[in-house]
Amino acid sequence: MSSTALTSDSTADRIRRRGLMLVLSSPSGAGKTTISRRLLEQNPDVAMSVSVTTRQKRPGEVHGRDYFFIDPAEFNLMVNRGQLLEYAKVFDNYYGTPREAVEQSLRGGHDVLFDIDWQGTQQLRETARTDLVSVFILPPSAHELERRLTTRAQDSAEEIARRMAKANDEMSHWSEYDYVIVNHDIDDSVIAIQGILDTERLKRERQVGLSEFVRGLQAGF
Ligand SMILES: Nc1ncnc2c1ncn2[C@@H]1O[C@H](COP(=O)(O)OP(=O)(O)OP(=O)(O)O)[C@@H](O)[C@H]1O
Numbered sequence: 001m002s003s004t005a006l007t008s009d010s011t012a013d014r015i016r017r018r019g020l021m022l023v024l025s026s027p028s029g030a031g032k033t034t035i036s037r038r039l040l041e042q043n044p045d046v047a048m049s050v051s052v053t054t055r056q057k058r059p060g061e062v063h064g065r066d067y068f069f070i071d072p073a074e075f076n077l078m079v080n081r082g083q084l085l086e087y088a089k090v091f092d093n094y095y096g097t098p099r100e101a102v103e104q105s106l107r108g109g110h111d112v113l114f115d116i117d118w119q120g121t122q123q124l125r126e127t128a129r130t131d132l133v134s135v136f137i138l139p140p141s142a143h144e145l146e147r148r149l150t151t152r153a154q155d156s157a158e159e160i161a162r163r164m165a166k167a168n169d170e171m172s173h174w175s176e177y178d179y180v181i182v183n184h185d186i187d188d189s190v191i192a193i194q195g196i197l198d199t200e201r202l203k204r205e206r207q208v209g210l211s212e213f214v215r216g217l218q219a220g221f
């Protein structure tokens with residue numbers, strides 16, 4: 001191997017990638033959580049942003065894994081201290097993204113996955129547009145959405161009715177997103193979003209050190 005080739009190889013090793021923020025939004029019950037879990041299983045290097053919320057814990061939910069369940073006073077404190085990257089009121093409860101964990105993952109070159117609503121996505125778009133990749137997930141039909149909310153068996157009939165009534169509001173923001181998928185089949189949806197992630201990772205502007213690598217490469221010709 002020539003010394004030029006050695007130099008080029010070691011420079012190529014120095015190409016690093018800036019982490020991206022992959023946001024999934026949808027009306028409640030369309031499948032964000034299910035898709036997120038699958039994506040995290042097949043991408044152990046991706047970090048999930050665990051939100052804080054003032055809503056009550058559902059059966060089976062774990063503090064620190066599904067959410068950090070906090071009271072409204074604590075939530076206000078986090079807002080006032082600037083500890084949330086974004087926050088919103090959704091279905092009468094407050095939800096927000098803790099800033100520090102996300103910034104730490106991005107600095108380390110890790111991608112971060114978010115399950116947040118359209119209000120939060122709008123806020124991230126204003127503050128982090130170049131890092132943001134947003135995907136809107138549509139249900140195949142209103143009937144199927146209601147079936148999914150009901151068979152999930154996590155919310156009362158009143159809560160399900162409230163979420164169905166709000167579905168149109170959330171869906172009216174579909175065209176603000178970079179990508180839109182209809183979640184018919186879970187396997188197909190996961191494959192589609194994995195494709196988005198793989199493609200976005202290759203974007204020129206996300207590859208740190210690329211200019212230096214190309215300069216070194218050109219010097220060898
Ligand atoms: N493609 C699919 N086909 C059939 N069922 C699905 C599909 N995707 C998700 N589900 C089911 O629909 C229910 C709701 O899914 P999930 O909890 O992932 O929705 P969500 O968008 O995260 O809801 P929320 O916004 O309320 O957190 C779950 O029981 C899940 O197993």
Ligand SMILES: Nc1nc2c(ncn2[C@@H]2O[C@H](COP(=O)(O)O)[C@@H](O)[C@H]2O)c(=O)[nH]1
Binds near residue numbers: 088115
């Ligand atoms: N703006 C934000 N929205 C969030 C956040 N965490 C979750 N959510 C959204 O809330 C609804 C309801 O969630 P559920 O767990 O009560 O069913 C759903 O649309 C989530 O995407 C957040 O940090 N910020």
